[in-house]
Amino acid sequence: MSLIFRYKRVDRPDKTTVKLPSVPITLIGKETFDTIALVDSGADTCVMPKVIAEILGLDLSGEIAPIFGLGGETKCVEAFVTILIGKK
Numbered sequence: 236m237s238l239i240f241r242y243k244r245v246d247r248p249d250k251t252t253v254k255l256p257s258v259p260i261t262l263i264g265k266e267t268f269d270t271i272a273l274v275d276s277g278a279d280t281c282v283m284p285k286v287i288a289e290i291l292g293l294d295l296s297g298e299i300a301p302i303f304g305l306g307g308e309t310k311c312v313e314a315f316v317t318i319l320i321g322k323k
Contacts, residue, residue, distance in 0.1 A: 238320065240274045263317040265292030272318075281318075282311060291316060 242254035250271065256274040260284070261267055268290055272281075288295055291315040302311045 243271065258320055260321075262287070262291055262318040263319065264288075266290060283316075288314060288316075 239260070240256040240258050243257040244252055245255050246252050256276075257271045258274055259269070260272045261269050268287055270287075282302070285295070293316060295312045295314060297312045297314070299310050299312055301308050
């Protein structure tokens with residue numbers, strides 16, 4: 236299956252503008268949340284801010300573990316959510 240992603244203009248705090256691959260998604264947990272996701276075709280996992288996980292009602296009681304990316308190391312908790320790609 237192949238997907239085509241549109242590039243969205245994003246104004247950065249340093250006053251530069253970049254175009255990033257993005258796609259509209261709906262996250263479904265106990266609640267739903269519509270947002271725009273940044274596409275990282277080389278990523279092994281997907282991450283979201285804790286505040287969105289809390290809105291979705293995800294179980295965040297699991298073990299805290301480190302994850303690594305270009306920005307360095309951060310902490311995460313594994314949780315599962317259904318993701319619908321594209322417009323409803």
